[in-house]
Amino acid sequence: xxxxxxxxxxxxxxxxxxxxxxxxxxxxxxxxxxxxxxxxxxxxxxxxxxxxxxxxxxxxxxxxxxxxxxxxxxxxxxxxxxxxxxxxxxxxxxxxxxxxxxxxxxxxxxxxxxxxxxxxxxxxxxxxxxxxxxxxxxxxxxxxxxxxxxxxxxxxxxxxxxxxxxxxxxxxxxxxxxxxxxxxxxxxxxxxxxxxxxxxxxxxxxxxxxxxxxxxxxxxxxxxxxxxxxxxxxxxxxxxxxxxxxxxxxxxxxxxxxxxxxxxxxxxxxxxxxxxxxxxxxxxxxxxxxxxxxxxxxxxxxxxxxxxxxxxxxxxxxxxxxxxxxxxxxxxxxxxxxxxxxxxxxxxxxxxxxxxxxxxxxxxxxxxxxxxxxxxxxxxxxxxxxxxxxxxxxxxxxxx
Numbered sequence: 001x002x003x004x005x006x007x008x009x010x011x012x013x014x015x016x017x018x019x020x021x022x023x024x025x026x027x028x029x030x031x032x033x034x035x036x037x038x039x040x041x042x043x044x045x046x047x048x049x050x051x052x053x054x055x056x057x058x059x060x061x062x063x064x065x066x067x068x069x070x071x072x073x074x075x076x077x078x079x080x081x082x083x084x085x086x087x088x089x090x091x092x093x094x095x096x097x098x099x100x101x102x103x104x105x106x107x108x109x110x111x112x113x114x115x116x117x118x119x120x121x122x123x124x125x126x127x128x129x130x131x132x133x134x135x136x137x138x139x140x141x142x143x144x145x146x147x148x149x150x151x152x153x154x155x156x157x158x159x160x161x162x163x164x165x166x167x168x169x170x171x172x173x174x175x176x177x178x179x180x181x182x183x184x185x186x187x188x189x190x191x192x193x194x195x196x197x198x199x200x201x202x203x204x205x206x207x208x209x210x211x212x213x214x215x216x217x218x219x220x221x222x223x224x225x226x227x228x229x230x231x232x233x234x235x236x237x238x239x240x241x242x243x244x245x246x247x248x249x250x251x252x253x254x255x256x257x258x259x260x261x262x263x264x265x266x267x268x269x270x271x272x273x274x275x276x277x278x279x280x281x282x283x284x285x286x287x288x289x290x291x292x293x294x295x296x297x298x299x300x301x302x303x304x305x306x307x308x309x310x311x312x313x314x315x316x317x318x319x320x321x322x323x324x325x326x327x328x329x330x331x332x333x334x335x336x337x338x339x340x341x342x343x344x345x346x347x348x349x350x351x352x353x354x355x356x357x358x359x360x361x362x363x364x365x366x367x368x369x370x371x372x373x374x375x376x377x378x379x380x381x382x383x384x385x386x387x388x389x390x391x392x393x394x395x396x397x398x399x400x
Contacts (some may be wrong), residue, residue: 001261002179002386004150014093014169014171016093017197018090018094018223018224018225018226018234018328019093019198019199019223020089020198020200020224020295021048021089021195021196021200022085022086022087022091022196022197022198022200023044023045023046023196024047024048024086024195025046025047025048025086026048026086026241026245026249027084027086027087027218027219027240027241027242028083028086028087029046029083029084029087029395030043030046030083030084030124030300031081031082031083031084032083032084032119032124032131033081033137033141034068034079034124034128034133035070035081035133036071036073036131036132036188037068037070037128037130037268038061038062038064038069038070038071038130038131038160038350039063039069039070039071039125039190040065040066040067040068040069040127040129041068041128041129041131041327042068042081042124042128043124043128044065044066044068044193045067045073045081045083045183045191045192045194046083046193046194047066047193048220048249049064050099050193051067051100051192052066052100053065053066053099053101055099057164059129059130059388060130061129061130065100065101065104065190066100067097067098067099067100067191067192067193068081068190068192069101069189069190069191070189070190071188072188072226073187074327076188077187077346078184078185078186078188079106079168079185079187079188080146080182080183080184080185081182081183081195082122082141082146082180082181083180083181083196084119084179084180085179085180085181085196087180087219088115088177088178088179088198088200088201089177089178089198089199089200089201090175090176090177090195090198090199091113091152091170091174091178091196092172092175093169093170093171093197094152094153094168094169094194094195094196094378095167095168095169095193095194095195095197096109096111096158096168096170096191096193096194097161097167097191097193097194097195098158098160098163098165098168098190098191098192099115099192099193100161100166100192101160101161101189101191101192102160102161102162102304103160103282104190105159105160105190105191105398106185106188106189106190107157107158107160107186107187108155108156108157108158108185108186108191109153109156109158109183109184109185109186109191110125110145110151110153110155110184110186111151111152111153111170111181111182111183111184112149112150112151112152112178112181113149113150113152113174113176113178113181113182114144114146114149114150114178114179114180114182115176115178115179115180115196116144117192118181119144119180119303120140120144122140123140132400137388140189144180146180146182147182148295149182150174151251152170152174152175153170153172154179155184155186155235156168156170160258161190161192165294165328166192177201181194181196190193193281199221200219200221200222200223200284201220201221202220202221202284202285203282204385204387205387206392207285207385209384209385209386211384212290212291212383212384213287213382213384213385214284214380214381215284215287215289215378215381215382215385216239216281216283216284217239217284218236218239218240218241219241219283219306220284221284221285222239222281222282223236223239223281224236224239224279224281225280225281225282225319225323225327226279226322226323226326226327227251227277227278227279227280227281228276228277228278228279229253229254229277230251230253231251231253231254232247232248232254232375233247233248233250233251233283233375234251235247235251235368237249237250237251238250238251238279238368238377238378238379239375239378240378240389241331243377243378243386244295244297244298244377244378247298247302247375247377249298250297250298250376250377251279251375251376251377252302252374252375253277253370253374253375254373255373256273256275256373258274258275258372259275259372260273264365268307268341269343270306270341270343270371271305271306271371271372273371273372275371275372275373276369276370276371276372277326277367277371277372277373278327278367278370280327280365280366280367280370281365281366281367281368281379282319282321282364282365283363283364283365283366283381284387285385286313286362286385287362287363287365287383287384287385287386288360288361288363288384289311289357289360289363289366289370289381289383290353290357290382290383290384291351291352291383292338292339292351292352292356292357292380293350293351293352293377293379293380294307294342294344294348294349294368294376294378295348295376295377295379295380296344296345296347296348296375296376296377297347297348297377298375298377299347299374299375299376299377300346300347301346301389302375303342303345303346303347303348303371303375303376304370304372304373304374304375304376305371306343306370306371307339307341307342307344307369307370308337308339308340308341308342308370309337309338309339309367309368309369310335310336310338310366310369311335311336311338311363311365311367312334312335312336312361312363312366313361313363313364314333314364314366314374318333319365327367332375333350334389335361335367336360337358338357338360338366339356339357339358339359340356341359341371342356343384362386364386366381
């Protein structure tokens with residue numbers, strides 16, 4: 001029998017939504033098997049963009065839907081698919097989104113997971129609409145014995161895809177690292193998106209302490225733990241792969257209402273404003289930062305005037321305390337200045353090293369501060385990991 005982990009069905013907006021989507025197509029996630037994709041292909045599950053509905057859109061197979069939708073089953077069994085995570089890691093929660101599937105959503109679903117070293121080659125290419133798995137594909141996927149994988153979400157009823165009920169949230173407490181998921185729908189129907197929120201887990205013992213790596217990157221285990229504002233875009237976007245595709249693929253705040261009516265500059269050419277916005281991250285591994293990149297790609301009329309970066313070293317217990325306090329400035333950590341205030345340019349990659357980046361020693365957490373508001377597409381912190389007895393084994397995330 002598959003192992004079970006403790007599951008909590010979440011209501012409202014659970015804290016795990018602050019973590020990274022490890023299965024998103026932009027992080028390298030992909031569907032490697034699906035039993036049936038008659039009305040809409042399973043690859044849609046992993047799209048970054050929110051689902052959309054076009055009333056007049058039809059294909060030769062039926063109504064076009066922005067999600068995974070199987071035919072009405074007339075044979076024994078149920079439909080399921082296998083998802084390969086783009087970033088292997090620890091899963092904290094799921095959003096099984098049924099948006100726009102109102103008379104055709106999957107009535108129930110479950111999710112299983114495994115950590116696999118090697119798998120047989122699978123290829124699901126092109127538009128899979130109107131297709132189903134072949135006998136050969138069933139034989140190949142059977143080697144994975146996915147029906148025996150650990151159960152993270154037991155068979156649970158799903159809500160229909162109306163705007164007030166489409167998000168089906170599930171909190172997971174398994175501490176294991178996973179590479180693949182099996183999403184089961186019972187017996188058939190549609191699911192718009194599968195979002196897998198968690199923290200990437202890199203094989204740090206295999207990394208040299210002499211080779212600089214991007215310590216804050218999503219793929220290396222970096223994660224956002226708090227922020228002041230994310231009106232137009234979440235800070236976690238800044239640690240994604242590659243350069244941003246557009247403004248939506250970055251961190252962007254609302255315009256602060258405490259902006260002075262008439263703006264003035266100081267002697268450094270930086271705006272004199274009372275307010276600022278911030279985002280806190282835990283690095284994938286404690287280390288010494290030597291090179292910094294702040295990219296305002298696509299932010300041309302809404303880039304921040306300036307930024308600075310602060311750093312500190314926290315234990316998991318201290319981190320959990322500050323998360324509970326929401327990183328309150330009155331009870332926050334003792335930040336050390338890593339990058340002094342720097343004037344920023346629109347749509348530009350800013351690089352800092354040497355004298356510009358102060359020596360802070362080994363750090364585990366950073367805070368990016370922008371003034372007064374605006375957008376940043378990417379943040380890169382290159383440095384060398386620092387290994388100790390306590391950091392040799394995988395570090396579990398604190399509870400948000």
